[in-house]
Amino acid sequence: xxxxxxxxxxxxxxxxxxxxxxxxxxxxxxxxxxxxxxxxxxxxxxxxxxxxxxxxxxxxxxxxxxxxxxxxxxxxxxxxxxxxxxxxxxxxxxxxxxxxxxxxxxxxxxxxxxxxxxxxxxxxxxxxxxxxxxxxxxxxxxxxxxxxxxxxxxxxxxxxxxxxxxxxxxxxxxxxxxxxxxx
Numbered sequence: 001x002x003x004x005x006x007x008x009x010x011x012x013x014x015x016x017x018x019x020x021x022x023x024x025x026x027x028x029x030x031x032x033x034x035x036x037x038x039x040x041x042x043x044x045x046x047x048x049x050x051x052x053x054x055x056x057x058x059x060x061x062x063x064x065x066x067x068x069x070x071x072x073x074x075x076x077x078x079x080x081x082x083x084x085x086x087x088x089x090x091x092x093x094x095x096x097x098x099x100x101x102x103x104x105x106x107x108x109x110x111x112x113x114x115x116x117x118x119x120x121x122x123x124x125x126x127x128x129x130x131x132x133x134x135x136x137x138x139x140x141x142x143x144x145x146x147x148x149x150x151x152x153x154x155x156x157x158x159x160x161x162x163x164x165x166x167x168x169x170x171x172x173x174x175x176x177x178x179x180x181x182x183x
Contacts, residue, residue: 002048002075003030003040005082
């Protein structure tokens with residue numbers, strides 16, 4: 001079943017590089033034959049098995065031997081995981097377009113595609129016990145805090161969260177920009 005994963009991976013890579021298109025064609029042929037209950041004749045599955053286990057064996061020989069022995073089972077596990085994740089992603093994206101969140105009629109549940117932090121409201125990050133200094137932020141929402149006139153020549157939109165270390169690192173730079181350019 002490694003051919004199913006190879007089909008997806010090399011089809012995407014084949015979009016950007018012609019050298020992967022032949023492997024994608026081999027993977028398609030292998031998947032088609034497996035779906036029609038025939039044996040894969042391209043040898044792609046054996047090639048991939050030997051390449052993957054060879055790389056693992058160089059670093060960890062005993063683990064590589066176990067991977068080689070159980071390669072078909074491992075391939076099935078990864079194939080099922082890939083199919084489930086693609087299905088759940090499609091379901092979540094569909095709910096995002098229909099309901100505005102990943103979980104359908106449950107609006108408060110976590111959604112990875114939603115910029116709103118779980119438990120917070122749009123435009124803020126709330127983490128219990130976390131406080132921080134509000135640095136002027138001009139955003140696309142009229143109710144959000146902003147510094148400077150609406151008719152300014154340059155608009156900087158900062159998105160951040162007080163619990164995020166990268167946002168905290170940006171505070172001195174933002175203060176420097178505000179003091180240098182003013183309004």
